[in-house]
Amino acid sequence: TYYTKAKFLTSAPDIRHLAEDDGIEVAFAGRSNAGKSSALNTLTRQRSLARTSKTPGRTQLINVFELDERRRLVDLPGYGFAQVPIEMKKKWQRSLGEYLQKRKNLKGIVVLMDIRHPFKDLDQDLIYWAVAAELPVLALLTKSDKLKSGKRKAQLMMAQEAALAFMGDVTVQTFSSLSKQGLPELETVLDKWLEI
Numbered sequence: 001t002y003y004t005k006a007k008f009l010t011s012a013p014d015i016r017h018l019a020e021d022d023g024i025e026v027a028f029a030g031r032s033n034a035g036k037s038s039a040l041n042t043l044t045r046q047r048s049l050a051r052t053s054k055t056p057g058r059t060q061l062i063n064v065f066e067l068d069e070r071r072r073l074v075d076l077p078g079y080g081f082a083q084v085p086i087e088m089k090k091k092w093q094r095s096l097g098e099y100l101q102k103r104k105n106l107k108g109i110v111v112l113m114d115i116r117h118p119f120k121d122l123d124q125d126l127i128y129w130a131v132a133a134e135l136p137v138l139a140l141l142t143k144s145d146k147l148k149s150g151k152r153k154a155q156l157m158m159a160q161e162a163a164l165a166f167m168g169d170v171t172v173q174t175f176s177s178l179s180k181q182g183l184p185e186l187e188t189v190l191d192k193w194l195e196i
């Protein structure tokens, strides 16, 4: 698929450092440990394109992967580390809000959440900002292999119900990097956003 072409382009300490151009991008966000790196690696069929930085409180970088000259995937730092100082959290929230509001290149955001506990506070904040910025959101319920089919469907239906509350373009899908469940559906959404 198209996504195998992805290659590392650049890292930035802050969204302000990202160059703006006429290209288009899709961002990936989620609480740390939600399975974001695994999902990016699964999508691109690359074992270690996205790496996990599991050190709480350490400055994490935004990583940008290029698909072609005008299309990019943006890996935003994981949030929700309990140990991170409140000031750092606030700073990050501000810049994330700004990114969603102002980034002309951005065409959609994938919010990754563990299927067993979706829509935590910070996930909700992020989705509200995205909806306010009129950006489409794909809420990806990760690690779907952890649940049996009945429970998985129930979680999906519950999350779809919860997604209605955002009053925006928020779709919900289940996904597993382990079983590849939901991979074609993820690609279909990204294809649309990236005009592939």
Ligand code: GDP
Residues within 6 Å of the ligand: 030, 031, 032, 033, 034, 035, 036, 037, 038, 039, 051, 052, 078, 142, 143, 144, 145, 146, 175, 176, 177, 178, 179
């Ligand atoms: P990140 O912090 O959001 O980048 O999360 P990672 O991709 O590093 O994944 C966090 C943990 O969840 C790791 O131990 C992964 O092996 C595990 N994980 C990620 N995706 C899946 C999945 O689809 N199924 C299962 N069972 N475990 C997963």
